[in-house]
Amino acid sequence: MMTAHTPTGAVQVGYAAADITPTMPVQLIGFAREDDTSRGVLEPLVAQVLLFDQDGDRCCLVTLDLLGLTQQLGDRLRDELAQLLCCARSQVMLCCSHTHSGPDCAAAPAYYRFLCRQVSGAARAALQDLAPAAGAWAVVRAAIGQNRRGDGPVDDRIGALKLARPGRPDLLLIRLTAHPNVLTWENRRISPDYFGAVRRQLGTQLGAEVLVTQGAAGNIRPAFRWHRANYLETHPLQKAALARTPQLMLEIERDSLAALERMAAAVAAALAPAVTALPLRPLQVVRMVSDWLDCTSPVPDPQQERAIADEAWTMGQVPAAGWRAEIARLRRSGVAVQHTPVELQFLQIDGGCLCGTICEAMCELALEAAELADDELLFFGGYTGGCSGYLPDAAEYDRGGYEVLWSMLLYYPYHGRVMPLDRDTGHRLAVRAAACWRALRAGGPLPPQPSTEPSANT
Template sequence: MDLTYMGYEERIITPKKPVQIAGYDARIDNCSRGTMKDLKAQILVGKRNEDRFCLVTIDSLGFTVGLTNVLRERTAEILPAKMEQVMVCFSHTHAAPNAAVEKDYYESVCQSILSGVKKAEESMEPVYAGWGSGENTVGINRRGSGQPIDPRIGILKICGERQEKTKVLIVRITAHCNVLMPDNYLISPDYFGEAREVLEHRYGCKVMMVQGASGDVRPRYRQENADFLEIHPAEVHFMDISDQMKVRYTAQSQKALKNMADDICKSLEPVIDKINPKPINRISMFSVKSTFYADVPELNRARQIASEAWEQGKIDGTGWLLEVERLLNNHETRQSAEIELQFFTVNDGCLCGVPSEVMSDIAVEIWKKTSNPMVFFNGYTNGCTSYLPTAAEYDRGGYEVLWSNLLYYQYHGRVMPLNRDTADRLADEAVKAWKEY
């Protein structure tokens, strides 16, 4: 049997000066004011025969697809490989730099990762791998009580050929990386950073965290005023709270980060040692692409959406309305997007994903249609674009479906979410690609 080789490297990517933070764009001031914990980029490079591949995880809300693809192309040149054999997964922390604005920071991250790829290649050795699944206890659907979440924590255990020591754990968890709310201005990987440290100490190996389909899933633990801040981030600038309350909220956030990490560790504890890594007989990284569409709303409907967003979330839709009007004046009633669905398959399981903020029920649907609980569908893969709701959630509207576009249309190039049938079509595409490849 042909052997599979892998090597690991990581880089600290914390900005060295104040930067614009991404994640709460309705906030009046987005400038960072120090660092809570360092951000990381982690690199796993592999080869099998002549094929090369690379998995990169980055503590970031998510670069635009365009910026991410530039990084993937540059990484592919080094390996060498095709761009489709480089997968970049973002944690979606809301306390990291806005790479689309901070150009120097983006370039420094790219350079760090590219040097890390070269170093990871030098450390490659034969590996075995095995999958496991733990219980996701740290995610809650923020669209209402009783709404679904993906109940699985995915685990890919990679060890040396003799299986004596675990080299890397890849942990896929589904919960928004925003324990830290808009009143936080410190750079942080959020609970991903806490969880990595706890798990690395517990298992004596490197841990890479991958964000799941968490577009509608918030973290279980947060500070007591989190619900208000999530809906009204613009109010942070005007909040009149005492120093005593600030200290109280900070302590609550720190405890919440620790609780998230501890619960993740508890969920993995009964699973990790039972995973039996085996020789790798199937490994590949590939992509399929499909075109999806978003209808531009009529002007009266757009005004209604903007009015709702302001009344319920204090989100200013002035620029968004002008863009809708411009499109309609140019007789552009539909916008399109080519969506890349990428897979990283190892033996009988895989990580797969798209750049969108995917709602959790889509991942569950793909799992059920493949009849394989080790198929983990994720968002924030190779970039971060708009929310991708299920048909049922599309009909409900709200922030994830409608109002967020008033803030982020300028980054993902559409004024509305992809149409109602997109989630079902995407799930079918994912199942088909998994079975064919």
């Protein structure tokens, strides 16, 4: 168990970035098209490394313009960085943007090796860039996302940590919440989606290096897109029948490119004035820790399996052959319940906290965690360490549909399980995130886990 944190020396911050754009065509991931091969580059992909050092105690945040990594690939990269930086894996946080216009790392081993080299190079450069830092947090609100259910809640907070170091450009670390699929299924060019536009617009306005991290955006679509995209993504049969005329393709591209800039403009309009006026002071506390929960998911019985497969095909044309074969294999092996250890990672910087899990969390969980902690500076998010399936709240779990069930038929090989985590898992993680943040904010260790929860790795 972690002991209380007692800061002594000055906090130093280092920064570096690397280009992680594929140099050859790769398989894209996010839209499950028949042909997912990339066709050129709209905008380069970037990895950014933010390194903190206090008396030789280091932790590192890495932002990646990727939909996600499998847990295995994410942990391999974290281990490589931990060895390079002389710290533990738990002190390396990977924050994936979840762009739907990026490479499938699991399907491209050569690209993954290139990614690791580029990120490691940036980490070495960040080590050489360390300097004492002052900073402060700001929270603003902007309408950049919409709940896919239409009348559901959104997390419209944009959190920003401004960091200043002598003789260097300011650094701005952002947490916002909206799916990076402004570019629709018709786009096959590599792109960071609206994250790239946010970095460009804010970086130009503020003269700063901007790092963007994703919140609990599992059910939050972007507010600005091609005007028919929202309807067609929920009506796959109509989308498949849509006549793809040259005029329509030009309309989609034109509107989508304009929407990228509108997303960024909304962020910049809300954030730039607040960040400019921030009073900064030397950083006092920086620490990164992990907590673990043992989570479970059932292997469906034959009746449930047939019902899910039939519904997924009827409603969304989602094939189920591979998923059903994996269920059959699990049954032959006597597996009725699959166990998944879920990491909950915390980066505390003075009075604010980025908290994340590898799951594709839904926004209700971020709002619940902040409310339970009574602190809008607790930013719970997903895509941390990679991406491993949707994490719904209980109400969304009961509704089912693509996010809860059908997506598992497509992506079960990436997630290592055939069903979503149990109905109460999202609530458990939100409750635990709030409890841990209250303890960390008070300067203490992580609290013991309630005895009603399964035992966890510590």
